[in-house]
Amino acid sequence: MATIRRPGRKLLAFDRRLGVRFVAGADEAGRGSLAGPLVTAGVLLDYQRLRDHAVRPLALLNDSKQVDPAQREELFRAVARCAARIAVRVIPPAAIDRDGLHRSNLRGLREALAALSPPAEACLVDGFRLGPLAPEHEAVVDGDTKSAAIAAASIVAKVVRDRAMRRLDAVYPHYDFASHVGYITPGHSAIVRRLGPSAIHRRSFEARCYAELEDGAEAELLAAARS
Numbered sequence: 001m002a003t004i005r006r007p008g009r010k011l012l013a014f015d016r017r018l019g020v021r022f023v024a025g026a027d028e029a030g031r032g033s034l035a036g037p038l039v040t041a042g043v044l045l046d047y048q049r050l051r052d053h054a055v056r057p058l059a060l061l062n063d064s065k066q067v068d069p070a071q072r073e074e075l076f077r078a079v080a081r082c083a084a085r086i087a088v089r090v091i092p093p094a095a096i097d098r099d100g101l102h103r104s105n106l107r108g109l110r111e112a113l114a115a116l117s118p119p120a121e122a123c124l125v126d127g128f129r130l131g132p133l134a135p136e137h138e139a140v141v142d143g144d145t146k147s148a149a150i151a152a153a154s155i156v157a158k159v160v161r162d163r164a165m166r167r168l169d170a171v172y173p174h175y176d177f178a179s180h181v182g183y184i185t186p187g188h189s190a191i192v193r194r195l196g197p198s199a200i201h202r203r204s205f206e207a208r209c210y211a212e213l214e215d216g217a218e219a220e221l222l223a224a225a226r227s
Contacts, residue, residue, distance in 0.1 A: 008061035011148035021048045024120035025149025026109045029157035035201045036182035037090045040108030041157035044085040044116040063144040064158040076159040079152045087115035097204040110134040172198045
């Protein structure tokens, strides 16, 4: 009989070893996307309450990148049932272009952690130090594969962002956002080369499809000047 993997047990054990009641995790989705928002999320887990049957929905919790879309939706519902608090921040493409991706990401993670109440006794962030303006926290390398609070935040951020991109697909139907959710794929790049970027594309990114657009426009101007 096949054994059912329950990766959430290892993640929950990591947080419990911190020896505190309230553990917060923060993560983001959409850092590498060519279009659409960056979404950061904070999740607060109450380990005094997460015992016995109350913790069972998190048995299959995992890093959002390790599960398929249907499983992510299921885990999103599990996190919503089990978390003491959830906070989400959505940073639009215009803000990313204005402030830069890294600064936008750190600000979003800081705001997500700060919005959690009651305040956590331990705050964990996937990979990043957030600076002195953030609540006291620890950066955990590959934290979404180690900590339940961070993995829960990764699920929330990814599901919220994917849902937003599917809604934006109806606004910009020619860009196939429901399929690639704004990430660079051969199909997405081909559409940008053909149609140009939409209003939700991040123009500050150094993407090859943008460079090819500029090269094509320059070639057209030169051809026009010669004619």
